[in-house]
Amino acid sequence: MPRVTFLHYGETSGDVDMNLSLLEAAKSLGLPLNHDCGGNASCTTCRVEVQAGLDQLSEIDFDEQDLLDREALSEPRHRLACQARVLGDVIVRVPGSKWETPRPETAETQGVDIR
Numbered sequence: 001m002p003r004v005t006f007l008h009y010g011e012t013s014g015d016v017d018m019n020l021s022l023l024e025a026a027k028s029l030g031l032p033l034n035h036d037c038g039g040n041a042s043c044t045t046c047r048v049e050v051q052a053g054l055d056q057l058s059e060i061d062f063d064e065q066d067l068l069d070r071e072a073l074s075e076p077r078h079r080l081a082c083q084a085r086v087l088g089d090v091i092v093r094v095p096g097s098k099w100e101t102p103r104p105e106t107a108e109t110q111g112v113d114i115r
C-alpha cells in the first residue's frame, strides 16, 4: 500500500489504498481537507503542493491543468487533491487555510464542549 504524508500544522502519515485520490486519502487518515466543489475540479480549494513523489501520482488531465492554469497555479508541484490519484509513496504540503475547522454540530456530536 502506498504511504501518504500530509504536511500541515504537523505531519500525518498513513498507508492508503492504491488509486485513492489525495482527497480520499486525507479523509481516510482523519484529515478534513476542503473540497468546496465536491471534488469536481472546479474550485481549487483542495490544492496541495507535492513535496516528494510527483511521479507517484496519476497524470494530470486536461480539466485539472486547465483549472490550475486559470488560477495561475500551473507549477508542476501543484495538484488538485480531488483529481490526483495515489500510485506510490508521496509527501504533500497543505496550506493551513485549506483545512476545515470543525463545525459546531460535529463537535457536539463528538461530545466536545464548544462553548
Ligand code: FES
Pocket (backbone or CB within 6 Å): 034, 035, 036, 037, 038, 039, 040, 041, 042, 043, 044, 045, 046, 047, 080, 081, 082, 083
Ligand atoms: S474539490 Fe474543488 S477542485 Fe478539488
